[in-house]
Amino acid sequence: MSRLAKAAVAVLAALFVCPPLLSAQEATAPAAATPAVPSAPIPYTQLRPKPAPVRRAAPARPATTKLQAPAPVVPTVVGALLPTTAQGARLATGEALPPGELEPFVDGLVRDAMAADHIAGVTVAVVQNGQVVMKKGYGFASLSPARRVDPDRTLFRLGSISKTFTWIALMKEVEAGRMGLEAPINLYLPERLQVRDQGFTQPVRVRQLMDHSAGFETRQLGHLMERRYERERPLQQYLRQERPRRARAPGEASTYSNYGVALAGAAVSYVADKPFERLVEDEIFVPLGLSRTTFREARPVRQGLPGPMSAAQAAGLSDGYRWVGGHFEARPFEYMGHIAPAGSASSTAGDMSRYMLMLLNNGTLENATVFGPVAARAFRTPLRRTAPGINGWAHGFVVYDLPGGVRGYGHDGETLSFRTRMVLAPALGLGVFIAANTETGARLTQEAPEALIRHFYTGDQSFPRAGDPALAQSAHLYDGYYLPAGRARGGLEAFVDMLRGGVSSQVTPAGRLLLGGREWTPDGDARQGRFIDTMGNQRLAFNVESDGRTFQDSSGGDLFERAGFWRRPPTLALLAGLTALAALATLGGVVTRDRREFRQTSIQSRIALLQNTQAALWLTAIALFVAWAAKTGDAAEVMYGWPHPFLVIASACALVAAALTVATVVTLPAVWRGGRRVDSWTPLRKAGFTLTVLIYGAFSAVLWTWGALSPWSG
Template sequence: MRLPSLIIGVLLGVTAIPAPSAAAVRSQPGCGRVTAAAVAGYADSTMPQRLSRDRVPGAVMSVVSGGRTQFARGYGFADVARHTPMDPQRSLVRIASITKLFTWAAVMQQVEAGRLDLNADVNRYLTGFRVPATFPAPVTLGALLSHTAGFEDRVIGTGARTAGDVPPLADELAAAMPARVRPPGEITAYSNYGAALAGYVVAQVSGEPWDRYVQRHLLDPLGMAHSTATEPVPPALAGDLARSYDSDAEPPAPIPFTFDTLSPDGAISASAADMAKFMTAHLDGGRGILSPDTTALMHARSFGADPRLGGYAHGFMDRVMNGHRVLMHDGSWEGFQSALVLVPGCDLGLFVSANGTNGVDTVSAVVDGFMGRFAPPTGAADPTGAPVAGVGGTSPAVAQPGFYAPTRRAATTVERLTTLLGEFRLTVAGDGTVHFKGRTWIPQGDGVYRRDDGKDHLMFRSGPGSARYVATDGPAYELLGSAEEPLVNAAVVLAVLGLGLSAVAVPLAAGWRRLRPRGPVLAARWRVSRALAATAALLAVAFLVGLTVTLTTGTGDFLYAVPTSFRVLLTLPLVMLALAAVALAGTVTGWRGSGARVASRIHQVVLLAVPAGLTWFLWQWNLLGWQFG
């Protein structure tokens, strides 16, 4: 999940802003005046309508400025069945990936203490397992913080239904390490595994489990007494844990608590009031958790494909909204959708969380409206200038049409198939305008393209070898080869289905011959080969039908483990290949003297082409065998 991301220019580190004692904070140039009444007026007029429109049971929101909490309020229900209202002081929401900001802060604490080096090979701090040396350059903590380590993505097995199903973090990291698919520092590819690995490194050098470290060194010093990094939530807080809901159900249905097997990437549950304390610390030079110098370092840009685009600031998403530099992060887990937004130039922080699956729309609308009110557009022009080499390992490139997929995707496991579901076609018009992801991107000169609503920017980048990317203020996308394009794969699948269904003609013809024994007598080898080829073709059809059903109805269970039904489904192609191999051998050796007519011979070749076509598709998407990683 990502909130709308916007322009980024060449940005400097952030300095701490002294906190005035007045409840009403004097507005900075270009910033709105922040008062409890003003924020309440906005939130009260916006949140209830959005919750109703988006079918979300409840939400919480907190706003900080001037070194204090200016506003904290709950809306709707934390628990619908118990009619428990959302309470900003007590209701714990699962902040999901915003947890990473605590993990990154923990890393920066250890950097400050001299125990960690952001530029060192992460293997220096690991025991029991190591990150393989797939590329000459090692994976560093700095690469983990900027999501440029080059790991592929994975989802299977990252959730658990019970605490007993959660392995020790070290075991999970060792057993489920994703493959390194690109050199570190080349381009961003958001990685939950990378964050979990960084959290484990903190545990290694500190001698404390990650959740205990966060409690003792971050939550406790900030007085975040109604927050926890532990799963399950401790009994003293469990009664205040909000529930999340499936907004598409009628009525919205509660979603069971889901454990995170990579806890440093998303396990924290916190109240909105506590999150206000975390935001205040960051806006006040790290008070209570980091030194001002370390905070300034953490807030400084650490990676960007180009300085004119959004990037990362040591774990924070580094963006520009309405002309203001913004440090932010979002999170999505179960049905919770959350966002944390800091506007250092306005001494302003916003946290908002909704407990329904449609809450992504709620949160996005609330953030956009809040920024428009309290950090309004400055009128600053888009960043322009001569193309420059970005912090990363790419260089400017010409616009290239084709199909692009997010860099955050699987490459070596069965999850690679999800690439087909997340591809976007990019076209370039004669006037240079780019059409991508359903939007129009207008050239601004010097390789920068602005989205038609002004809320995002795009650049074409070239990596080592043949890698070609589209970098935006948010995610990056990679140009796919022709074999990965959806039209090519759709054509292959449709051909397999159409030709495979013709296999029913074989038993029908055999039955007809038995009823009316006319024509040439077919050799036994030919009859057996025909039957085997027809069976193999029908198995191909059955597999594709089963795969379609799985992708459209049964993907939820993959979060916990590979379902047995999918493991069984993957046996069909292996049986198909065995039958097809025998059928091919029998066809070749029995071609002469088979007694078959020309039509039957042609049809036999067609049937043998069916498993061949499906085999190409299976090989392309790692579906031959059980490639689960």
């Protein structure tokens, strides 16, 4: 390859190795709003000295405040798993955590993470058997001025944990007989918000919003979060203006949808005839005494929008941070009030303690009963049949497969800056809430609850898990590039989703599956498509009956489909490199071509001008795509600045170049007819022109199918 060609390919490669954007599952998706299978370095528990073994003595009485619960948790009422004591386990299922040993363990876990991953602030709450065992703040809620995290006063953005309040409000309406889970959601919506048929015969039902199987495509860039409060819209206006396409039949597969949850919140509000924010305050926050939990946001009063949060709440808000250039960079407040039911809530560790105690006690705390036995059972009953270890959506709550065979429930949350997780293990009477105010906090929030349960309630486990040599024989079932089924289906956002939202899967010689930056080992027979993380408890389930064309991860947030050759980033990169090379060769020929090759017919002269224009447009488009990609290191800039002018202009240039390519295809016969030898291109130049047309044509076709030729779609 020539030096010029190598340089062109190197520049194009930059487009495909830039840092990832937000995942296709939106910024508040569960378990990883990052691509569905985020990378996983060595767990913190293996980076620090192992704490001393827990003595099997009766636990000391916690020094924290005891909250009176009217009745103990009765797991059998809601079908909680009750595993036997694991071999070598530190505590039996019925034993409580010793507070004197719990706090040092959590301290070490959190402080190691804050140092390793550069996290500004963390808040933690642990409850068990009707008591707050631990609540604590670490680091800073604000660096300028300096303000430390206070577990009772510092509000962290909850992200998608907000959805659990929405599901409680909905189930209360179900218990009251005003809504039905099997009823079409349109029965509970005003006409202008009702879901359109869009070619589907079956209506979207209430339960399909709770298990994210309504079939909506995922669109988020430029509107899921706002940097300026002036851009906020009322919930109903947002739902009407940002209505997504229906990409799949309802009930077919779970594809995580913030829009679907917001629609459910709007339905509950419509049925109850109350603004959503007031509804959850009246029905949940006030009865539970959650004075520092709110869906309202810190902004000035504005007509047509819900009122802002109180001054006391606003004073306790934590800033959100990004670690860049060796220091913390504060991000602006993330406004999400326009899609409040899906993710705008903020809370403290103290309030989340009370919330978890209520959930563990089947809807009751002290003298307040938030929901009844029907809802309590629903929140621990999966709606979907899934493979072992894969979330089946317990009426909106995530189902977790925890260490030691313990089944957990809860939700994860993610905004641009905040990472949160709430895990409830009814069999242990245990609830864990953890939140970080820095975008690098995902590893800590994801691993901490499992690390705690593994340390105290399961036997010693050796990591990494060994591979299985038999996996190599089934490599064809799993190797490939997979795209999320819930991705945007058209326009520039579809282009970004296909470019950045997929994951590659490859079987290694060691008998492991390398997928999404993690290594997985077969969980049973290598041909059955079940895998477990070599360093943790996460799982994958491939549909081997369809030759491995789909898989789901533990979150159950999306279905991943194997992409064909033309829908893979390496194919796009190859064609982009060839296009750049052809364009450079075309323009270079204008300067270096032998004078005898300038002999041409009048039509060849016009086609030469057309070819040179194409070359300039393709090079401009590719250069702008690369320049835009270089600016995607901060997901906040992508979200707030969507669509970037570089991307729109690049798409417009590519669209014109592709249209000109169609014209050159039509003129090919005229080029080859030429005329007399002395008045026509040489055969070599005709062949070169034909090759250029074929390259441009293939690149144009791929860009069209990817959605990159739609500059208006931003």
